[in-house]
Amino acid sequence: MAADFYFFGLLLKTYFDFENDFNVMYQHGDKIQNALISPITFRQLIEFSKAQKKPQQVSEDSPQDYSLRSINEIKTAIINIRYFDDGKKFGVFLEKIFDSINKTGIQSLIIDLRNNGGGDSSLGYQLFKYVANRPFTQYGTTAVEYSKLRKAYYKNKCSIDSMYCET
16 A cells, blocks of 8 residues: 555655645555655655565575576576566676577576566667567657647756656
8 A cells, every 4th residue: 555655755845846745545455544655856756666576684595686597408597586676787797698508508597576566668779689580669659749838847946856857
């Protein structure tokens, strides 16, 4: 339930420009409850999402975001990708593992995404470049339209927080 309220906090800040906490009354089962929701920025939502998907404390036995395991007897490699994060680190990881896969004569590849929590889709594109046997595109076209009012809103917000600026 907390994640839902966190997303609602984003809507309060981004679309309605709330600056103060917002009291919400809602029904859960047979109970009527209250929740105090603070407005948040998009950047805060991203950090919250990452914290929910990744282990809170990293230890030596904590799973890494991505790893490679080879089963040489059957010439198979297994790439486990738990989270698509840190493009630079992921690019280095891919370069190393595919170099190793090519040098050791691996013939089969399993990409395990069962425990994947999502992340940056452009990292999936990096992976596809290594495994695709023909040209591909990630997106055909993307179109976003904004009203004049929304454009003015973002222009104003951009001068305050660069998260709202076009890149």
